[in-house]
Amino acid sequence: MKEVSYFPGCSAHGTSEEFDETVKMVMKTMDVEMEEIPDWNCCGATSAHTLSESLSYALPLRNLVLAEKLSNDTMTIPCASCYQRMKATKVHMDENPELAARINTAVVGEGNYEGKVAIKSMLQYCYEDMGLEAIKAKVTNPISGMKLACYYGCLLTRPKAITQFDSPEYPMSMDRIVEALGAKATPFDFKTECCGASFSISDTDIVLQLSGKILEMAKESGAHAIVVACPLCQSNLDMRQHDIEKKYHVKYDLPVFYLTQLMAIAFGFPKAKMMFAKHIIPVDSALAHIGEVIEEPKKPVKGKKAVQAESEVE
Amino acid sequence: MITLSYKGKNAFLEAVNKKSGADVLECYQCGKCVSTCPVSNFMDFPPREIMQMIKLELKEETLMANSTWFCLTCSACSGRCPREINIPAVMEAVRHLAIEENFTPDSKQVKNIRKFHEIFLDMIKRYGRNYELRMMAEFNIRTRNLFKDMHLAPTALLKGKIPLGVKPLKSKKAIKKMYEMAEKLEKQNK
Numbered sequence: 098m099k100e101v102s103y104f105p106g107c108s109a110h111g112t113s114e115e116f117d118e119t120v121k122m123v124m125k126t127m128d129v130e131m132e133e134i135p136d137w138n139c140c141g142a143t144s145a146h147t148l149s150e151s152l153s154y155a156l157p158l159r160n161l162v163l164a165e166k167l168s169n170d171t172m173t174i175p176c177a178s179c180y181q182r183m184k185a186t187k188v189h190m191d192e193n194p195e196l197a198a199r200i201n202t203a204v205v206g207e208g209n210y211e212g213k214v215a216i217k218s219m220l221q222y223c224y225e226d227m228g229l230e231a232i233k234a235k236v237t238n239p240i241s242g243m244k245l246a247c248y249y250g251c252l253l254t255r256p257k258a259i260t261q262f263d264s265p266e267y268p269m270s271m272d273r274i275v276e277a278l279g280a281k282a283t284p285f286d287f288k289t290e291c292c293g294a295s296f297s298i299s300d301t302d303i304v305l306q307l308s309g310k311i312l313e314m315a316k317e318s319g320a321h322a323i324v325v326a327c328p329l330c331q332s333n334l335d336m337r338q339h340d341i342e343k344k345y346h347v348k349y350d351l352p353v354f355y356l357t358q359l360m361a362i363a364f365g366f367p368k369a370k371m372m373f374a375k376h377i378i379p380v381d382s383a384l385a386h387i388g389e390v391i392e393e394p395k396k397p398v399k400g401k402k403a404v405q406a407e408s409e410v411e
Numbered sequence: 412m413i414t415l416s417y418k419g420k421n422a423f424l425e426a427v428n429k430k431s432g433a434d435v436l437e438c439y440q441c442g443k444c445v446s447t448c449p450v451s452n453f454m455d456f457p458p459r460e461i462m463q464m465i466k467l468e469l470k471e472e473t474l475m476a477n478s479t480w481f482c483l484t485c486s487a488c489s490g491r492c493p494r495e496i497n498i499p500a501v502m503e504a505v506r507h508l509a510i511e512e513n514f515t516p517d518s519k520q521v522k523n524i525r526k527f528h529e530i531f532l533d534m535i536k537r538y539g540r541n542y543e544l545r546m547m548a549e550f551n552i553r554t555r556n557l558f559k560d561m562h563l564a565p566t567a568l569l570k571g572k573i574p575l576g577v578k579p580l581k582s583k584k585a586i587k588k589m590y591e592m593a594e595k596l597e598k599q600n601k
């Protein structure tokens with residue numbers, strides 16, 4: 098059995114409870130024991146680094162110091178924003194010990210940062226530490242027939258210097274995982290476009306515009322649903338979808354799943370445990386495709402001339 | 412170095428470079444950042460122009476621009492920048508300088524964005540974690556827009572999408588102390 102430290106993040110107790118719950122199911126199936134960081138605090142998200150450099154490092158640093166007190170060498174984080182803040186803090190602290198010492202003075206009474214815990218997003222942990230073969234081996238209820246647009250958002254693979262994972266332009270790790278579950282990943286160009294993130298509350302129009310484009314492209318790719326691994330992406334694409342439809346006079350009806358919800362379904366957990374009731378766009382229409390046979394586009398028929406040319410060669 | 416630098420006369424450029432760790436002079440104005448940026452159409456000066464304004468020492472104009480407040484730090488620009496400049500870090504440095512020197516763009520949007528971030532940080536100071544419902548309510552009250560997103564409230568609350576409470580931290584004192592210390596560090600760093 099593997100062991101890993103776990104940083105759930107504020108949204109795991111709020112808007113993305115279903116992400117947290119299904120992460121636990123997936124980890125249990127994959128024989129990974131998770132140890133939650135005791136008394137963790139908010140990473141500061143976008144707001145801390147917008148307004149204050151010191152706070153943007155100090156808030157995550159306290160969590161990093163707390164993580165070092167546990168015996169695990171890796172910490173995994175489901176929320177893309179928490180992941181980005183913690184990893185950025187780690188990279189900057191490791192590069193610049195003087196900065197680390199200065200920021201450490203704000204983390205009162207928890208000890209010194211040493212930099213010995215690796216930080217991975219939930220997606221990265223599934224892809225690198227569990228591995229596609231092991232995931233495939235646990236699938237008892239393949240979700241074949243579903244066509245899914247895998248949406249990574251901006252923070253899981255960018256900037257490359259911080260995340261050091263997958264491609265910042267056209268990542269494929271999530272696509273490979275949903276394929277291991279039996280589904281088909283659609284070719285989707287807006288994989289790493291930004292959804293508008295925290296402007297959801299402070300300037301909603303920006304989110305409607307940016308998330309609207311993502312929904313449009315996902316629909317165009319032929320997907321039945323979108324898969325995400327970030328709570329803010331989920332709530333922008335799901336909770337704001339009706340507003341987007343209304344503003345641009347369109348109809349998408351695209352459910353937005355967390356990757357781990359689909360993994361848990363494929364691992365045989367009952368649908369009732371996925372907390373689908375919390376989704377604003379109902380998921381049933383997408384789940385109804387499970388078991389369907391997807392027709393591959395036919396290979397182009399060879400013309401007479403091509404056949405003739407081939408026979409001449411022979 | 413691509414552009415001429417005016418040694419000794421470029422205090423603003425040097426301040427931005429020092430704060431961001433980037434070298435703005437590397438920019439050769441290709442504009443790839445503008446075409447990549449998902450919010451450049453909301454900015455009064457897109458990233459390419461901000462870079463040039465810094466080079467030209469247009470300090471006030473740069474600090475008063477709404478651009479840095481709209482930057483989402485999505486890093487799409489820096490990933491595609493042929494000069495590999497960390498543009499989000501430059502944007503952030505300019506924003507921090509604007510806060511330090513009390514330059515606030517005269518725009519309702521920017522004021523709302525700033526207020527949102529202040530409320531968010533206030534939630535962490537009080538609870539150690541973000542209290543989503545309270546944050547949204549305070550934002551509506553403090554921006555005097557009580558009915559914003561109210562149409563979402565019935566579904567979001569009934570479906571349990573947004574919980575009513577928050578699990579506060581045990582060591583709230585440590586967070587309060589951290590805020591005090593961070594403020595001191597910020598002042599030293601000026």
